[in-house]
Amino acid sequence: MSADGSAGTLAAHPGRDRPAYSARERYGGWVDEPGLLGALATIDHKRVGVRFITTAFGFFVLGGLLAGLMRLQLSRPDSTLIGPDLYNQLFTVHGTTMMFVFAVPIMQAMGVYFVPLMVGARDIAFPRMIAYAYWVYLFGGAMLFVALALNIGPDAGWFSYTPLAGPQYGVGKRSDFWAQLITFTEVSGLLVAVSVITTIFKLRAPGMTLNRMPLFVWALLITSFMIVFALPSVMMASTALILDRLVGTHFYNQAEGGDALLWQHLFWFFGHPEVYFIFLPGLGFVSTIVGTFSRRPVFGYVAVVLSMIATGFLSFGLWVHHMFATNVPELGKSFFTAASMVIAIPTATQIFCWIATLWTGRIVLKTPLLFVLGFFFILVLGGLTGIMLAAVPLDLQIHDTFFVVAHLHYVLIGGGVFPLFGAFYYWFPKVTGRMLNETLGRWNFWLFFIGFNVAFFPMHILGLQGMPRRVYTYAAESGWGTLNLISSLGAVLIVVSVLLFVINVVRSRRRGTAAGPDPWGASTLEWATSSPPPPGNFHPQLAVNGREPLWEPDGVSGRVDGLTNDPPEVLVTTLLDASPHHRRAVPAPTIWPLLAAIATTVMFVSSIFTPWAVVWGSIPIAIALIAWFWPTREEAAKHRKRELPA
């Protein structure tokens, strides 16, 4: 292999130079088989990524519709439209969907699609595992909504506090569906995190040293590490919950030496970092968009990276601020107050850096940047109410009220969803080759922004006026009617806005303006390949020499020859300096990840009904995994060929 150092690599763009060849001839083993089987067997990170993102967005819409039903019920006092049984399922499934089935997976899915492209890799690490992770995720999410449709949806809240979710008070199978959904998302989330970390550490383009990585890649790296450290906690917690419910253990039963509060510690030890799983990728989107639309590198790269790392660490030290109203020791609570306030510093640092970037840049006011500006407004407000919640005395008043509902939506929608929509507008041309409509985009933004604030700002006041969360109705005498009605009207605007977005996507996919490889004049490597990127992403593999490779005069320093397309190969580089280390063949597409995911689903769902499912259910999984890893003659022959001395 060689890095020839020529700056003319970009001109040799695939898709333009050799149009006469078929895809198979051009991209060899990167190309999937045609047809349904090919689609089901694909392990192309871009196809899986788009599927992942689309599915997660579908769950966002479903979860949003549930929220719409709740707003309908709460829009007037003493409403009897929806009874407590259904309402409790609605808010439980809404919260569970938004946290576990939409927000975290979609951020990871954005990583699945864009991290390999941004680091200049020809593929993601462990592509079959990614395919498996997607299927497991899809089946898990589907199970949740099937349960809801059958009126056996979980109803103990997305946080499933014991003993309400325990065997004695959580009767039926509702909380079991919740606990198994967590198992599904854990498996999927951990696998994606491992794959993203490996991709970032080992598959970066030569020359992309750690301190040249795009900020979004840093955000995904930190998020993935947090997932690896936080998910085991909820895995432990939900497994113990299932054991309590299915086989009569007493982890959370205080009468038998267990502890109801243990659940809260384990859950929030995961649950608070989870907020940052959603927020950090959001920050990554913001950094990316602010840089591109200010026409300059983001001010304070090192400060932003260190801030994100600090956020990652600190987020593990805040969990007790969800438990200030319990009788944990008072002195300990002060520590968590301090930690919860300190985490504002890294976020503030990043916000100041972005404002400085905008201040000193040349601003291109397109829809992606609009969403980022909306992010500033909403997130800063949500962050400030977060500081209020960090103070123990104040938290005691506003904890578990609509004030918190307002706060968490300001943080999660402001910090996660607004940047995500910005990212959709930003990267849609890369994924589809076509631009989203700018006019519809502005309508989308303004309706969302206004609707959001109308829907959620009044909730701050409602909380202070004493309205607790998770109530299916309230009395007219409470005086909460007007603000609730206003809030529900705001929700209507959000629905219209999201509908406009969907229309925009559907229309622009077919009829949008052609984008070309780099419609925004951006700096990162995903814009160095065609839109949409070809199978195998980069032909040839690029090498970089700078933090903003497409902006700097010598940013793309060369091309790496010698990587074959048949079998498809990726270039493995070293962790810190990204110097080329060795070639590695990518496994062929296979149907087995799908079959293994089906076997896994059968086991997970059956174990809701009998613990023995764990025993017999593991047999099909074992068979599927053996088949998955079974080497074919063809592959073995290829490997032998590659091992011959050149």
Added chain:
Amino acid sequence: MTGFAGRRGGHRRRTTRRIALTPVVFPMAAIAAPLQDALQPAGPQAGHIHALWLLMLGVCALVFVAVVAALLVALRHAPRGDVATAADTQALTRDESTVRRSVGAAIAVSVALLLLLFGATVVTDRALAQLPLTDAVHIRLTGHQWWWEATYDDPEPANVFATANELHVPVGRPVVLSLEASDVIHSFWVPNLHGKKDLIPGRTATIAFRADAPGVYRGQCAEFCGYQHAKMALLVIAESPQQYDQWLARSRASALPPPDATAQRGQQVFLRSTCAMCHAVGGTPANGKHAPDLTHVASRQTLAAGALRNEPAALAAWIIDPQQIKPGANMPAHALAPADLLALVAYLGTLQ
């Protein structure tokens, strides 16, 4: 829409004081809703928190305005470009010390403000912990799905009594609640008096507060506890020490025997049907402990943990079909003959 009228703070405050001074149960239409508002503190604990809220609100509003202003100025200040504008890669190497200093200063100010807020938090925490507890009223409050059981403690065992969903407290004297839960986690929260404290099965927590202004303060369960989490309210009636002592004396006494034939029949219905299996009436064989103590039920303002006003018609409706009013509640429906029902309601109405 009585609620909107009730939001006019000053008017409502006067009205609620009037209720507190009058022991008879008003028809609900005549009185405004009881206070349930963290922004109208009626005691030192809620007062300290309110002061911290005002400080936080001020500082945070200032910061918010400053950040948004900086953003708007940046947007105005920076020239417009388009996607073809050559990127300013000089920024990678250029000395941007002015910008760096501005960002550094903004961070320094943030740290200083956070320290201020943290200091204020600690001071408030200490103030909350230093409520003098001499001569405190001790009450055991147990959370049930979906009602509150209150036991007024006394060194003299004969003086201990239980009531439900309504606490009477003397103005100016501290109240110490020991909080327990019999089933799932609940949370005690009367915003005009103090913040929350969770009631967790297997653990006992305490919370201390003082009401300095007479009034009726409404609270409701603040930790999701199942079907009827929404209808698990609690009234705290703060009254003058004399009124409180009178109430205490009445509450300690057993129920009076039924004064007339209808009430007598009602008592028979009560004792012979399933009522007595769950409810207790002091001075009768009814000694059930699974549901609110009814010894003085007629003196309470609400039924079913705040779900209904305490009126005969509401009581009758509640007895016949509780699931209609509070779906999921643990009280079963009772298909009583109309005459029996009227007698029962009349009997319960005598339990002042």
